[in-house]
Each structure stands twice: as structure tokens, then as C-alpha cells.
Amino acid sequence: MRVLVTGASGRLGHAVLARLRDDGIRVRAASRRPRTGGEVEWVVTDLATGEGLTEAVAGVDAVLHLASAPQGRRTYQVDVLGTRRLVVAAGAAGVQHLVYVSIVGVDRVPIPYYRHKLAAEQVVAAGPVPWSVLRATQFPQFLDDMLAASARLGPVIGDRAVLAQPVDTGEVAARLAAxxxxxxxxxxxxxxxxxxLRFDEAVRAWQKARGSRRPLLPVRIPGRLGRELRAGGLVTEVLPRGVRTWADHLADTYGGTERR
Structure with a gap:
């Protein structure tokens, strides 16, 4: 099997490339900028313009679509219109399977980026290529980065009752390969x-791992957004689940914290 991976240079992309390579799958990796290495074939594509897409999908059996632009003005161009360009090109090339990576909660949590991800899911489902969508919960690195950014301003700021369910990047990569x-x-x-985890639970574990004494400043998120986040809009009860915990991530990242 030969697979095109979009967004191959990102955090999840790195984990996916390693997993597919270990599984003996031939990989064509797409990036906006020229790259080499990783024992894969790199190609240059731009979902926002369609540049390089025809060449990228030629001769592949499947597409693993990871590319996204979560911030800025490019989101609609990349996540919605770019996904449509990719689906059309893949259909014309006779691709047999397109797997799209989305986020748990895109159909519940009223965040503009999530609306674009949901629209991209709909583009994939309506397209000519047989498809799958995998919605994953948040990566622990995302939560870690968010807490670090907040702490730079003084106290850690957040709604302590928001629920999160961090999932290991490598485990998502394995699920995608399967x-x-x-x-x-x-x-x-x-x-x-x-x-x-409640947000305040995650913060306490993060503070302990880092040896931080910065206090948590609770700020209740208002409106429907806050209600959905506190009600579990970002979590799932679906099985199976990953096995690596938030504590595992903290131990690997900072050391000296007890795994549980």
C-alpha cells in the first residue's frame, strides 16, 4: 500500500510517518515547503491554492489527511476549500480510501475552528472517495502548551470544571494506521x-510536575461554549481508548512525577 500523508511535518504527522514506516507501508509525505529525510518520499503541496495536489495523489492507494490551519485567515482556505480540492484530486486519481483526522466535539462545541473541521468532514463524506473520519480528543502537548502560555502571565487562568481527555499522539497514529x-x-x-480530567485536576498535576507554585485563577467560561465544555463536549465514552495518561506525559516531559 502507498499512502499520501498531508500535514506530514506536524506533530501528529511525525508520529504517523514513524508508525507507517514501521508497518512497512510506503509513504509519500506532503508539506508546504521542500523537505527531505525520514525514509519517505516528500512532495510539495499547498491545499490553500491546490498547487501540487494532482502530482501528490498520483499512484497512491490511500490518503491520510492531517493538514490543518487552526489559526489565522487560512483556516477556511485550507481546512474546507483545501479539503475539497484534495478530495476532488483524489477521486480523479482513483484513490480507494481517504482518512480524515478531526476532533471530538466539532459537532457540539461552538468554536469557529471546529465549525471548519465539521464542514471538512462533510466535504469528505460527500466526495467520490471511500472515506473514514477519526475524531480524536486533545493531545497532551496541546494542554501542556496552553497551561505554559497562561502561566507566563502570572496565575494559570481557566474554568476549573471544563472536562478534557488527553490522548497520546503515538496512540492516535497507531489508530490511524489500523x-x-x-x-x-x-x-x-x-x-x-x-x-x-477536570481542568483543575490537570492543572494540579502539571504544577506538581513542574514544581510550580503559580495559583489557579478560576474564570468561568460564559454562554453555550462554557456549558458545552463543562458538560463534556471535548470528551468521548467510546471504546477502545488509549492507555497513556496525562501523568505519563508529565513524567516523560518533566520527570520526577509519580505515574498513575
């Missing part, structure tokens, strides 16, 4: 981490 091999689902699969 979905490629299993073939098109024609539907949506959710995948989350092993634990659902």
Missing part, C-alpha cells in the same frame, strides 16, 4: 485518552 489497513468505514470513529 484504520488504513481496515479500509473505509464510511462513518465517524471517536478515539480518546484513558482518563477524563
Amino acid at each position: 484504520r488504513l489497513v481496515a479500509g473505509p468505514l464510511g462513518g465517524i470513529e471517536e478515539y480518546g485518552g484513558p482518563q477524563v
